Amino acid sequence: MTCEDLRDSYELYALGVLEGEEKREVEAHLARNCAACEKYLKDALGVNALMLSQAQEVVPPSRLRRRVLSSVGQQRAGWEWVAALAAACSLIVALWLGVEKRITDRELANARATLQQTVGERDRLEQAVTFLNQPETRQVNFGQGQPAPPRGNFFLNPRMGVLLIASNLPALPAGKTYEMWVIPKGGAPQPAGLFQSGPQGTAMHILTGAVDSNVTLAVTVEPESGSPAPTSNVLFAAGF
Amino acid sequence: MLARLIPVSLALALLQVSLRFKDDGDLARRLKARDGGAMRELYDRYGRLVYSLILRMVRNSAAAEDLVQETFLRVWNRIQAFDQERGALGPWVVTVARNRAIDYLRSADGKMSAAALELDQLEHPGRFCDFEDRALSLDRARRIKAAFEKLTPHQKTVVELAYYEGLSQTEMAERMQQPLGTVKTWVRSALKALREQLTEAAAV
Ligand SMILES: [Zn+2]
Numbered sequence: 001m002t003c004e005d006l007r008d009s010y011e012l013y014a015l016g017v018l019e020g021e022e023k024r025e026v027e028a029h030l031a032r033n034c035a036a037c038e039k040y041l042k043d044a045l046g047v048n049a050l051m052l053s054q055a056q057e058v059v060p061p062s063r064l065r066r067r068v069l070s071s072v073g074q075q076r077a078g079w080e081w082v083a084a085l086a087a088a089c090s091l092i093v094a095l096w097l098g099v100e101k102r103i104t105d106r107e108l109a110n111a112r113a114t115l116q117q118t119v120g121e122r123d124r125l126e127q128a129v130t131f132l133n134q135p136e137t138r139q140v141n142f143g144q145g146q147p148a149p150p151r152g153n154f155f156l157n158p159r160m161g162v163l164l165i166a167s168n169l170p171a172l173p174a175g176k177t178y179e180m181w182v183i184p185k186g187g188a189p190q191p192a193g194l195f196q197s198g199p200q201g202t203a204m205h206i207l208t209g210a211v212d213s214n215v216t217l218a219v220t221v222e223p224e225s226g227s228p229a230p231t232s233n234v235l236f237a238a239g240f
Numbered sequence: 241m242l243a244r245l246i247p248v249s250l251a252l253a254l255l256q257v258s259l260r261f262k263d264d265g266d267l268a269r270r271l272k273a274r275d276g277g278a279m280r281e282l283y284d285r286y287g288r289l290v291y292s293l294i295l296r297m298v299r300n301s302a303a304a305e306d307l308v309q310e311t312f313l314r315v316w317n318r319i320q321a322f323d324q325e326r327g328a329l330g331p332w333v334v335t336v337a338r339n340r341a342i343d344y345l346r347s348a349d350g351k352m353s354a355a356a357l358e359l360d361q362l363e364h365p366g367r368f369c370d371f372e373d374r375a376l377s378l379d380r381a382r383r384i385k386a387a388f389e390k391l392t393p394h395q396k397t398v399v400e401l402a403y404y405e406g407l408s409q410t411e412m413a414e415r416m417q418q419p420l421g422t423v424k425t426w427v428r429s430a431l432k433a434l435r436e437q438l439t440e441a442a443a444v
Contacts, residue, residue, distance in 0.1 A: 008428045011435070014335075016342070016359045017408045045370055047435055049331030050384045051403055052293055052338050060291035064305050065283055068312045071278050 001024045003036040005153070009046035010037075093107040138213075140238040143168070150201075150236050154217045160206040162192065162217060166236075167203040175224050180205055192217070194226045214240055264329035271319045275379060283312060286330065290337040297341035297404045307344055311337040332368040339363050342406035380438055388435035393421035394432035 006026055012018040013026045029037040136157055143151035152166035164180060172178070177196060181189035187207035193206040221228045267285070290311050295304040314336055324333065331442035339359040347356055391399065394416075401407040401415065409427060413420040 006433055011431045012402060012427070013410070014362060015402055015406065016339070016355065016362050017402050017406055019408045019410060042371065043411055043435065043438075045331060045335070045344075045367065046380075047384070047438065048335045048338075048403070048437075049328075050325040050381055051388070051399070052334045053289060053330075053381060054385055055289075055296040057288060058292045058295055060287055060308065061301075064291065065287060066309060067305070068283050068287070068309050069280055071309055072316045146313070150262070217282065230400070 003029060003034060003040070006037065007040060010040045011047055014041060014044045014048050017239070019141070042177050056081070119154075138240060139161075140217075140240055142236045142238040150219075152236075154238050154240075156211060156213065156215075156217070156240050158211055158213045159210050161211055164205040164207075164219070165204045166197075166204075166219075167200070169197040169203055170235075171198065171201070172221065177224050177226065178203065178205075178219055179222040179226050179230070180207065181218045181220065181230060182211060183218060183237075184212055185214055189218065189230055191226060191228060194222070216240070265327075267325045268319065268322055268324035268327060268329050271316070272322070272324065279312070279316060282315070282333075286333050287312075290333065294336065294341045297338070298344055303344060304341075307340045308337070310340050314340070319363055323369055326369045327365065328368045328371040329373065332363070332365055332385065335363050335368070338403070341404075345406060383437045384434055387434050391430050391433060392426075395426050395433075398426045399430050399434075406421050 001022075006022065006029060009018055009022045009026055013023065016025060026037070029036050030041065136159065137155050138157075139153050139155050141151070141153045142148040150166050150169045152164065152168075155163040155165075157163075162180070162182070169178070177194045180192040182192045183189045192207045193205060195203050197203040216237055216239040218230070219235045220232045221235060222231060264285075267278060267281055271282060287308070291304060291308050294307045294311070295301060296306065298304055311333070315333055322329070338370070339362070342359065388396065397416065398409075398412055401412045407415065409423050410420060412418075412427070413423045416423065
């Protein structure tokens with residue numbers, strides 16, 4: 001068959017419903033990169049997409065959006081909830097304190113800052129969710145069974161890096177920061193990034209990049225600009 | 241005339257369709273980079289269209305939701321093979337959505353496997369390249385809609401059976417209890433009418 005004979009077959013071919021002799025012919029023309037037929041196929045894909053865009057609009061349920069986004073790790077509604085709840089709680093605490101000793105502008109400003117920070121953290125939260133979704137991510141917790149310790153989890157993914165989620169961190173003295181360390185078996189601690197804690201002593205820190213799967217992870221308090229090697233006692237640590 | 245009066249609401253709906261297809265190159269680039277929020281934007285742009293199409297095809301809202309999720313996951317997982325400079329994201333997404341629904345209809349019917357593999361190749365992102373500018377523009381959408389409305393009832397039926405139910409011409413003939421030759425004539429003339437509306441539009 002000539003290209004022209006096949007002109008009316010390309011829409012059906014692109015829909016996967018062409019059969020028999022016509023289908024074999026179309027495939028033969030495309031296999032030899034027949035320019036006319038490639039153009040016909042392109043036109044057909046365009047016609048098909050336009051036809052398929054004509055379905056009468058129905059509004060999908062909003063849960064579907066959450067479901068789709070969480071399936072690729074870009075849903076943050078769950079995290080937003082937690083963060084928004086925490087922000088709301090701090091505001092309620094501030095208001096309650098206000099009954100006791102008059103709420104200060106500063107407390108309100110703090111609550112507002114928490115909310116703003118929450119919004120700013122979205123991308124990092126998404127990154128964290130993606131990280132947690134990976135099957136090869138392993139988890140070690142720390143701080144269990146100590147009286148008033150920092151608590152939390154290290155998550156290690158040899159391909160992606162380390163995610164640290166901690167709470168109950170002691171307030172940092174002025175001019176200080178937390179620093180994470182990756183300590184290889186029998187090696188010296190390697191700097192693994194600086195982080196601060198939030199208003200409630202919570203922190204999330206992400207180290208991106210490949211990491212050995214049998215390292216120890218630790219956190220110390222260091223001068224604001226960080227240190228090449230730890231200069232204080234280990235605040236908490238956990239081994240994989 | 242009636243034709244002049246109806247299109248106000250229609251035009252609005254079509255305008256939304258054409259707006260959806262704007263700036264897709266940038267969105268595709270961000271999807272490839274796994275940019276936070278890119279998937280949200282993709283869903284907000286195409287979620288309604290994809291859901292409407294799939295629901296129309298499978299007529300079951302629970303199944304439609306599953307298939308919408310599958311559609312977006314598939315786009316997400318295959319976006320790396322998509323060319324953001326030359327590709328047409330909308331046509332690709334719509335095609336992936338239609339094929340998920342067809343897979344579902346066919347498997348519910350006990351058919352499958354070889355056909356599913358074939359659809360897989362037909363929807364490869366590399367094929368959705370170098371479309372003419374504004375492949376899904378308002379003007380083209382309006383023209384094809386008008387052309388479809390002008391088809392005879394039989395022509396409309398065969399077009400719908402091909403697009404929304406994935407039937408071959410033999411299957412259409414069986415379903416409609418009509419000779420295969422007759423069905424082929426309807427299909428051929430219908431597709432020709434739809435296509436010519438667009439090429440005329442391009443020629444004007
Ligand atoms: Zn050819």
